[in-house]
Amino acid sequence: MEPLSQLPHTEQLTAKSDQYKFPDQPFEQIGFALSGGGFRAACYGLGVLSLMDYIRTDRNKDSTLLEKVKFVSSASGGTITLAMYLASLSVEMKFAEFYKIACDSMKGDDLVNEAINILKDDQQWVGSKKSRNIINAFSLAYDQKLFGLFIDKNVADLGCLIDSISAKDRIHIEEFCFNSSEFYSGISFRFQAGTNWVQNENGQFGSGSITLNWKSPLSVSTLRKIKLADVLASSSCFPLGFEPMVYPYDFTYKNGPASQDLKDAITVKTHSWDDDKTPEQNQRSPRATREKAFADKKEFGLMDGGICDNQGLFSMLLANERNVKDGACRFDLMMVSDVTSYFMDPYEAPAIKPPADFTGTTLTASWQKITGGFAGLKKWALVAWVVSLIIAMGSLMPLLCGDKGTAAIMLAVLGVGLFCLVSWAKLDLSGFLSKNKAVDRYLSQPDLPALVRIILPEANFMQRTAVRIVDYLQHLETGIIIQMLMARVKSSVTMINDVFLKHIRRLIYESFYENRRYTYRRVSNLIYELTFTNDDARALPRFEPRENEPAQTYNARREQFRNEIASFNPISDAMRKTAELAYNTGTTLWFEDQQENPGNDTVEKNREAIIATGQFTTCHNLLNYTTMLFHSRQFDSLSSDYQNRIKYIKEQLTELASKFQSDPYYLYKLYK
Template identity: 30%
Template sequence: MKHVCFNATDFSFGLTYRFQNTGYFGNNPLYKNNQAEVNALRNQVELGDAIASSSCFPVGFEPLVFPDDYFKDHQDAAYKNLKQLDDFINGVGIMDGGIADNQGIGSMMLINDRIGDGLDLIIVNDVGSYKMKPWQQDTTKVGKSSTVKRVVNKMLQYFTIKPLYWITLALGLVILLLNNMHVFGSQAYSGMYIFGGVVLGMGLLLTVFGLVASVIKSAALSKLRTIFKKNVPEPLLDDVLTFQKLDISLVQQMLANRFTSALTMINDVFLKQMRRLNYDLFYSKDKLKNKRITATIYKLNGQKTPYSEGTGLNESIKPKPSKNLESVCLTASKTPTTLWWDKTDIAKNRMETLIACGQFTICYQLMDYILKLKADEDKPIKDITEVDALYKALEADWKLFNKNPLWLVDDLKK
């Protein structure tokens, strides 16, 4: 292939990091002033590592480090030259391309610009969805169990020397002394020495723990008081101090709401906003008119979306999607982000339905594209003989897909 690009995201500048065979390798800050050193190694990056970088999603994996994790021979002169550069001396964290450009739209548009608008058709295949599980607040009933102040004080009680600690210490010492004085019999018993030693050791350990904990607690509380006085304005002191009177169940609810809403923001809202921005960029370019297609995994699942009335299908395409085809598409569109197929996925034949969904969706989208292209008076081509031939071939496949959505998957197995 002439132009290949796998998107990732760098954790030094927060920009798209492109593993590509043409154009800038990485991104502008990491490549522009380091071209000689990067170019000496770029063709040695393995395809599997580029794919792993593009799929390395946060929380599930830790970042890959470039160049450390990408080249086995760290004694190679080219590797050493790159590692000596300020930008790479500590390595560059590389993670999921979906953080910045999940569909690769920006990368395709850059390739198109580099070759002078040479791409005849840009197809975006998107398995993402507009759907997200609505965030719901924690509805746990707030009771009158205990206040924050009481809970904190109860916890702090463990960080002190308790009478039980030194009593245990003294008891162990007394047992050893009495055994040595033959109080328990005519001689000193080894068993009593062992028992007394264990009790003494436990007492000593607990006492030392209590002493150290007390010192740490005192230092920590003193530090917190200092920070509190320095950072909380005096007019707000009373308001802030009221938090210690809050019921602990209310505090738990507040923390739960903050945590779950933050996760929703990061995992859903943020990524969907990035997707929308990329699509806005894609469809705002007039020069890409009649040169772009978007094929989404949920296009033909028969479900209405909250963003449009009706199905949004082209009425000129016959036959309409069959119930069987819609069912396969619906199963595919519900595929979760996963590292393996579980029993439910296997039972639903999830992998093959996903492949089939991609096949019949792009078939439909190409038919839709051709019909709209032919209807456009400003279409870039006048002789549409070959386009008509392509449409007939697609139409024949479309009819087969409606009868058996998995026919091409089955055919390719032969």
């Protein structure tokens, strides 16, 4: 197998040095990644942002910790919050106002209801090249119900974010990355831009296989017009729940970029087709020919960013290496907030239900009922036609015999009408069978093995095996067949949603925590961290490496650090209970009535719990991190300004942590 460096579409962290360096300007350049996870991720991210907005970086200054965030990356549900936040910054909205709007927009099931109404409304789809499906209905709902809350006069597109980033008095975000997954090479597709999108080094749009067409002067201006709602839909269309977003057609809209312009704005690379070879040489590879046709067509599917990088973490690690010398780090701190976990529910085989009217029958019996009914339908259609003909002829006899009375006329009308109705039904059935001869052929087979031989006419291994399997299955009860199918569906869903995604998550986190370069520069902020569920697995807070320091001195410093954490950053049962409720909330784009119910204070309100958990969990982890910096042997090497910054942030977090001990919703109530 080839090493990753030889594969043309893979992405790698290129820094060769594994040496780490204490940040000489702590909290000055922050990279922030927010995971996917539906409204759970969106609300958790809102809580994280509000905590960072609450903390000031320097005494006697108005700058907040949030304003030190220079790069954001997200996938799926996390893109809801970050894209809305950037949209609010583009219109110079204060954070408190954004917070209230974002919080209200995620109440109940308003978004889902709006999407369903759009899907059913014919007028929404007139003249549109978008496919009329659920994900595009959600995209239109995002545009109206989310981004329309911030940007009402202009189109909410990538351009409005790029303009606000590139302006002279620009916003604090210097680069954003909203992750999707492309179904060509199977890697992350990034809607990404920096302060000057014209330059290659300021962020990669697309993937290693599908890139911005830098040769076209119109590429940037075209892609700037992509709606944020379509970006969000691409980032959050999770498998099994939604269809893929198809580029370019699902990214078109009235007065927006044409599909051909969107095609011209990108380049699709081939990996088997070689332009330096002759067509005849390339055609020796069947894949190369198919690949070339696909690349020239420039139509591809995009799905949930969480498929490849649900934390948005790898995109942040790549950005950390951009525009810096080898071995250096762009960010003083990289924080990843994540509402997923390594926990998974074990697979349990579906039970076979006790035999009932349907589940107790065999496939053979069911097939005989279907084919018997079909044969009976054809037979009785002919019988009914003959009978109706006889009735019609009989109803005409009084008229033919000279009776011109009303009764004779009515009898003739009813008889002829019945004949016409039956004739129409028979012709309709005959026409259907004439156009669909395969249906007649399939339903005329005596048993299921015979049906398989019709569907698979070639006598090969596949046909023989299928016939043998079906011959066995047709004698089983339907309930057993259903159990076998459900076992396959359930195990496939577990494999896709748990095994694969958690394995990818594990690999990316390993690249984050096993790399020594990120020492002093990383914080993971996990929704389950302070739950009862995680009590046994919760690790002690990380301390700096010992290096050449005498063990006795190092152990004394580490013990002092841990004692301070235990004293000033404990976890109360009230915090655990709130975090447990937040962690166990499902991955959906709505909250049930019983999860909201503003008129009942005894009801556990999941949305509020998730936001509050984002606040106090972030406080907990940042206090651990700040305390570690304070106790580091490197602390004295900092300038007095940055020493004071660490002390001041630590002081605020300590005070806030004390508030959270008794009331986990303390900050939520302040921002409410």
